[in-house]
Amino acid sequence: MRSLGVIVLCSVLWLTAAHPKQDDSGRIVGGTEAAPGSAPYQVSLQGLFSHMCGGTIIDRQWVLTAAHCAILPPKLVQVLAGTNDLRSGGKRYGVERFFVHSRFNKPPFHNDIALVKLKTPLEFGEFVQAVEYSERQLPVNATVRATGWGKVSTSGSVPRMLQTINLRYVPYEECKRLLEDNPAVDLGHICTLTKEGEGVCNGDSGGPLVYEGKVVGVANFAVPCAQGFPDGFASVSYYHDWIRTTLANNS
Template identity: 30%
Template sequence: MEFSIYTITNTPRLYILMSKHFSRTNFTTMSRFVLIFIIGVATLAVSSARPEDRLVNADVAEYGRYPYMVSLRVGTSFSHTCGAALVTPEHCVTAAHCVANNVPEAVDPSARFVVTGHLSNVFGGRVTQLSEVRIHPEYNPSNTWENDIAVLKLATPIPYTATEQPIPIATADVDVQDCDISGWGRHHMPSNTLPSQLQSGVMATMTRDTCIQYWASSMIFNSTLCVGGVRGNGVCSGDSGGPLVCNGELAGVVSWGNPCANGLPDGFARVYAFRDWVNENIADLSDLGRFYAAEAAASRPSRA
């Protein structure tokens, strides 16, 4: 199955940044794809420059199978811009680049809202405003988007329903395995059309050593989870910030990719690496968050 995600790009700047990180053997491959990164989305003009993202060749999601899936939207346009995952009734996790300006500074939360409990990208679902945005303090949009993760505080809690339920944050790191992915990203690039229904599929994770056979090691951090690497199976424009779920837990957040599903691995924020930071911010943002953070701490396996 294919997938893809999305992002705004500034091609000359992107070319310079990526050329610094590509190995000599990978640079020719990168130069063949760089023109594809020109594609942008008007409603995300505040987002940082980055590669493309979306789910390619996916299936229409089964109703109620992804109750944690969230659509992040902007202003009055009601247009889907990024995915996110509901991790408590009051908090979501998404990519930092979805809610940041070109510096590690959060946008005004009043300019963002989420829609939950829906499959359609056109109508339906529960609309909830954001009250606060927390971006990882070491998020670096100018350096391969390291620490690309953010926590969103909702203005009102989401009640549990058949189609609205949180997903646990990863309690252990993931191995090489198949994981579930979902999103409203484009099916191919170039395209100005998002799918009308939530798309879903399966993508396999890989080791860092395998990933740096495709990308330079300076691009792949310990907090980067590489996924895919099979032509026709990847993320694309509109999938950014969306969840990768392994073993029933939130293991990854879509960060960057080579548009779209061109056979190179996609980069995700490795949620387990940010587990403590996510829980600390959830706890700091609300009483309910403190309860969930305490539950998460109690469930974490003890270290030998």
């Protein structure tokens, strides 16, 4: 049985052991451009004004993201909110501190979730809004929505405009089977899969997976990219208590 390689999806950090198909259309694979204001909770985490990862606004001063996105000192990272266009509009906010799950990468790829505390509160409006984080598990075959500025391959470029795609939730046991019992997957993950040619890729990391108006997942990893295998997201319901406790103890 062959071993499937997975990549974490940050633009500046990736691990790969596969040979992805090359496609330079420059977006979430198989997605479309998101309408202005359709994902006001989506932000871009940026280092030196360059997109690294996505994130989700869950409070005026808090953003949910992936732990592997918190690789630079906070003083070198800014959060861009309020725009779908990486080159125009929105406002940048400084980062006060990253709160990374204490069990991140123990074992590898597990507990890949973090919170970002901003130096100043976000200015809410039509294009900047918080989204609730879900406590409930997803129903089988639920249609979920992913957004991000991710590439279509590890060698592609980051798109200028935010992309969106609808994906299908894949239950844990089915995900494990499809990924050939890859140890990257555990009960703390949500998996999605529609078909080959649709999914997330580098640069989508940390971004939201949304179901019925609530964030249910945080983009973590993929078999690069959209090759007909499930993508992995940190399960927000699984980490709900960690999120709630971290916010309560540090606000």
